[in-house]
Amino acid sequence: MPKLTVCELFAGVGGFRLGLERSKDFKVIWSNQWEPSTKTQHASMVYENRFGNKNHSNLNIEEIATSSIPNHDVLVGGFPCQDYSVATSLKNSKGLVGKKGVLWWSIYRILKEKESKPSYLILENVDRLLKSPVKQRGRDFAIMLKGLSDLGYACEWRVINAAEYGYSQRRRRFFLVGIHHKSNLYKQLLKSNAEEWVLSNGVLASAFPVTSTNQKNQISLSESMLQLSKTFNSDGKISPFLNSGLLLNGNVISYKTLVNYNGPFQNLKSVLEKDKVADEFYINIEDLPKWKYLKGAKKESRTTKEGFKYKYSEGSMAFPDDISKPSRTIITGEGGKSASRFKHVIETAHGLRRLTPLELERLNGFPDNHTKLEGITNTKRAFFMGNALVVDIVEKIGQSLLSKI
Template sequence: MKVVELFAGVGGFRLGLERADDRFDTVWANQWEPSTKSQHAFDCYTKNFDSGEHVNRDIAESWNEVPEHDLLVGGFPCQDYSVARTLSGESGIQGKKGVLFWQIMKIVESRRPKYLLLENVDRLLKSPANQRGRDFSVMLASLRDEGYFVEWRMINAADYGFAQRRRRVFIFAFHESTQLAEELKSDKPKNIVHNKGFFSRRFPVQEEHNAKHPDQQGTLPKDLVEISDHYSFAYKNSGIMIGDEVYSAELLPEFDGTPVTLGEILEEADRIQGEVDERYYLRTDNENKKGRSDYEEMAYQKGPKKEKRISNTGHEYYYTEGGMAFPERLDVPSRTMLTSEGTKNRSSHVVEDLNTGKIRFITPLEAELLNGFPAKWTATGTMPERTRYFCMGNALVVGLIEKMGKEIMNLHEKEQELNHQKQMELF
């Protein structure tokens, strides 16, 4: 099965797919970091994978080099997907410049893969704030116009046993010519989303959806500009679009195992990395401008606050925030890793070292394990430590893609069998 990987980062999609089945063949991958001259993520990708073509250029310039493929995958940014009619042609529409989703659509239009598997932050379903669900509606309608059905699910990896409470929306689009589309198009959307659909097959849900959120049904307008200008929809964590019809429900995960905990990840890391270097520990013997040591600074950052502050306009107000665990709890999955992991920042994970009992940041290797990457995946020899954390903050929980990959291969096999039967009938 030929795969194209966009926004490849350090290859989380590819790793998950290859773990699922060795018949996934990534023929073309693109990764380019616009904000830096050095291309550490791309170098890491190339070091870890050798087959296929790896392209290190802006996708806006290289999209037309994408070869034929069956499955397009990628994690792309949540941007402004609004469109406007072009002045010249009645039917021409234009999205904002620099919005990467439009590059995906160009590839879809020219190569028409059977399946797409995309990943995004959960905010995508709601944005923008003043027209809820507009961006996701534009995205759905764009795929509809190219003949795709789309299913989505917001998944918190820890709900299905993984070691991180990372919530991301996964979007699976399948062309109307596929066997799956044929199978699902006469079924009830509710039944698809709860039982029969792509996600429910691998990520089971409770029979009843969350009673606090009634399910939603709607019809997407035909015209993309109308959607962009006026359409809103209260998207829930799961749903399906077939033709113009959208159904969405707030589903509750069903999982009867116990998730891997942060403590177990530290134990696994300990077996590999042994004693942790001094530089990860929070110093207690230094002092910053506020008179705090590194340890005290982190304790302050994580602590509850109610502080009088003065705004730029001279207005006095109280800034409040609740406290966070300091150090982290080891008996539950970790919180979401961000790209700032490992810095003196409120959201960085700070743990009690299993051997010394002293307080420290997690190591880059522990960050890799929290996403389910092999240990030392980003230790390329050239990638700075900050970038190793950064890449993991950008990456995904590989085990989720592995589960989805198994389902995609299943679909592909059925598809091939059916095509074979049809050919035999023709003879």
């Protein structure tokens, strides 16, 4: 079989490419990485250093003509998720109309304008997407599915927590596999029972087995994208989109599924460097009280800038982190010396310390020192990993897609 050619959008430091190209049957022939909020394009620098700058674009994807992107078999991308991220509250997320959420439409535009459309899509986002925005839960995802359906794609999706399938980080992410009607795999899908495809026969179910629960929703996306934008789930109570599902010919069937995995499990300890690391990662004794306060439980009165008083409470977090379990999710603010509730802290023979960039890379399945480059700080390297995906998840999805083809 000839290699499947891949277009990698919103490439970051290359997680999709690493996962797919572990198989010799995928080849990235064009990539794009552009960060609108920074003058120096650090992620693109790392990408070019690791993969070369041939057929790599470091320009705003919104301004790139579709005609300049070569035809390809598979389009992949972890399109910007800041508007849905757990770093911001759901009520403040702007969904598809947000500053960076709008970049979804760059994917839609490319697919729409491509005369020879890619046969397959693999897209990644935070699971917040399934229930955004707060006043019309699931509306953004409904618009996306409708757009893809209009372009001739069937889509299966799943929310996958890497740790539940044996990996060393509790990282929950949404993955979507699109299958164009011109492909042979689409013909297989038409012959299959929809429920069996989602629960056992599909690309995602074959890679990451599940069992079903009694919870199932069926949704018709017969209205236009504009009408869906105005009226979808207007009562805003609960999103109809569950953690697994299938879109076929404008109809959606969605299931709440449970993980079915019996293999080995990795933990935080498995990625740790064995020797003493650089002094910058160790916590100074004088800073310990602040770390303990931020990690601890709180019930206290606070006052907003406008003078409004309110009661604030939160539970305690493990301090230090339990290295016998998978790590918590890496966030973009993982780097830097300042005390934080969300940064990882481990206990070692040399004292309490934060995780190193190499350890963060390992938690996402990247090669050691993938992001190490002159001019790239350790804080920036941690930021990259907070934005990245778990490479092994992509690898397994790619292998499953190949097996189906």
